[in-house]
Amino acid sequence: MLLVVVAGGSTDGLLLLVAAGGSIRGVPVEADGSIGGKWDRGQICVSEEAQPPLRILPSALAETQGDLPFVAIVRSRQELSRWLSNPLPGLRWLQVEGMLEDPEAWRDAAHNDSNIPFDVVLSDPASEFSDLYRVVDAYAVRAIRVTMPAAPGLTKAIRLAAALRLPVRVLPGQPSAEALEELHNALEFYLHEPSVEAPVEFFHSVLATMSDADADSLWMILEEDPDAFRYYDADGETKVRRTDDFGRPEIAPAGFVDNHLRSLIAQGAECTTCPWQRPCRGYFKWPDPAYSCEGVKQLFFSIQTAGDEIRRDVASFTATDTGILSEPGEVQR
Amino acid sequence: MSERVFSVILLPTSDCNVACDYCFEHKEPHRLSLVMLPLLTRRLLDHIEKEHIEECEIYWQGGEVMIMGPAWFEKAGEIMDRAAAERGRRFVHYLQTNLIGYSPAWNGVIRGMFNGSLGTSMDYPNIHRKLFKGGAAAYTELWSRRIREVKAAGIEVGVIAVLHEGSLEVGPEKFYRYFTEELGLSAFQVNTPFPGGPAKEVAGGFQLDSSELAEFMVGLFDIWMAEGYSLGVSVGPFDALIDNFTGKQARLPCIWKENCSNQFISVDAKGTVAQCDCWVTSYPEYFFGNMFREPDLTGMLKTSRARRDFVERPKHLVEDEDCLSCRYLSICHGGCPVRTYSALGTMMAKDPYCEVYKAVFACAEAHAGEILRARAAPIVSLRQRHEVGVNSTG
Secondary structure, three states: OEEEEOOOOOOOOOEEEEEOOOEEOOEEOOHHHOOOOOEEEEEOOOOOOOOOOEEEEEHHHHOOOOOOOEEEEEOOHHHHHHHHHOOOOOEEEEEEEOOOOOHHHHHHHHOOOOOOOEEEEOOOHHHHHHHHHHHHHHHOOOOEEEEEEOOOOHHHHHHHHHHOOOOEEEEOOOOOHHHHHHHHHHHHHHHHOOOOOOOEEOHHHHHHHHOOOOOOOHHHHOOOOOOOEEEEOOOOOEEOOOOOOOOOOOOOOOOHHHHHHHHHHHOOOHHHHOOOHHHHOOHHHOOOOOOOOHHHHHHHHHHHHHHHHHHHHHHHHHHHHHHHHOOHHHHHO | OEEEEEEEEEOOEOOOOOOOOOOOOOOOOOEOOOOOHHHHHHHHHHHHHHOOEEEEEEEEOOOOHHHHOHHHHHHHHHHHHHHHHHOOOEEEEEEEOOOOOOOHHHHHHHHHOOOOEEEEEOOOOOOOOOEOOOHHHHHHHHHHHHHHHHHHOOOEEEEEEEOOHHHHHHOHHHHHHHHHHHOOOOEEEEEOOOOOOOOOOOOOOOOOOHHHHHHHHHHHHHHHHHHHHHHOOEEEOHHHHHHHHOOOOOOOOHHHOOOHHHOEEEEOOOOEEEOOHHHHHHOHHHOOEEOOOOOOHHHHHHHOHHHHHHHHHHHHHHHHOOHHHOOOHHHOOOOOHHHHHHHHOOOOOOOOOHHHHHHHHHHHHHHHHHHHHHHHHHHHHHHHHHHHHHHHHO
16 A cells, blocks of 8 residues: 655555655654655554653753653754764754854754754744755755744745755744734645645645545644653753643643643534544644634635645546556446 | 765866867966875865765866876876775766867777766857867867767767857757757757856856847757657756756756755866866955865865855845745756856856746746646546547447
């Protein structure tokens, strides 16, 4: 069975077409050693057994992880250099923050033996988008993904990332009206610009969901499900993304997404009747359950429309393909 | 080991045996000695070893490389290839020559070191490439004879043509037929001209009108697609663009790389390192350093302030020019730094041929669309047959 799987998509030992730079249950994908966001084939087996969450920690805390799977967050050239020169066995990738302005760091990353993947985080796409050119040399020697918030400058950053064939993860959070406009523009670009080759998440995986591929919810796609991705602050305290308010006793990482959705439904939130409940699972109702999803529903609708078009095209192609295999008369008989 | 390839445009001499109008090189008599070659080789091998690169492409050009003589190349190839093999690396050599100095004495080294092929240059019509005695007509006659001789010797030839006002006047059809029919070539490449040499000292006649140049390029593209593409004729850079737009892995020319500084360097006979041959022969303000004086090429490339401008250029272009909104950004990135610098005196601007490139890209995209539709046509045709079959038997 051939299946198109995208970043964050779930897999169960099937033959895959994998978008390198994406992740499968928290494990960055490098099928057949491919890098550079290129499409490639590979046989990836994912255990059905429950896996411990992937820990995402500040560099200093990561030192204690050893063989346990973890992601180190680096914020300085020294931290970057430390993990490139002597990575621990459990290191899955480096989350590189606030370093795009440092050309020296990127020169080091380009001239280094290690091929550890990077997740490069842009905190302000409007001012940082052009710095993406600095990662080009490093991208030639390692897989790199770019992560950015839905914020002004998002479309610019996605345009440039696409031109450089860099996979992107957009963290929409609870987007403001301004951010929603950026998301709509970015989605339009992703869906209709032929030069886009690398995945732009969450559009890519949601589109796959709507094209009948089996995929997870936004929480998994965006690596925010605490059951699979456990974030730690500098004090070693675990956090659910997008809020510092974790003194609340009702918020526990285990089973967080299910509990959150149940709570929303119990409160009669619009999720109850929302057609996008499966891919969303209350993502946009966190941390503020009163957030109006009107704008994000339009996003889902646009992706659904594109998914429908793809499904029609695939059906049409399949019918044509059948025609190739048999003579017309034979088909009729 | 990385699959990356590092390329070096190596100029063993800047000296030349002809007198072309548009040459931007200082024709110094300096030549790379076989005494210095082992040091140059060691520096290159140190660099690719540090970069975990297995293969280094050496593009030998000048000046005019054949001035060095076949015996020199035979020895040079031996020195370099032996040193590379000892370190588990490999050099792949390419030869770019004006062919004026060619004789059958070269055949052995061309077949051995250069794998039986070479690149040369000719324009159509030729009005700017000249011999010291006899001018352009004599050049054309001698070069044409040399082409016949190398082809008769079984050597594969690729030709680069630089466009000029005369090319635009004769038009793309005559231009195409000259290379494919009169010369009988199955591969040639067209380059846009630029006024090399000190910035802004523009040599007249080499700044072509963009709309006229675009019209010519598109016309040439159309003729190639109609007459040569399906027969296997290769016209660069059109063939790479067709590959790109039909979803194949495309090797686009250096002028359209996202960052040419990570692809190659040029080194002259004195060990000067710069971005490409245009820079190393024309613009000392953009030299990266000297390979004979500095022991660490990797360190030089990493720290050179001049090189930093190349690395930072595309960033400036997407901020200050309209490149970010261009649908062809992924295959252009603002174009060629040296074309920009030679025309404008700064590289922090987009290539002056922007409009020409856009026209060519659009043309390539349209042709690629036709190719893809044609590939799908048999499927559609079968489907129609199927539908007819269903209807007629129903």
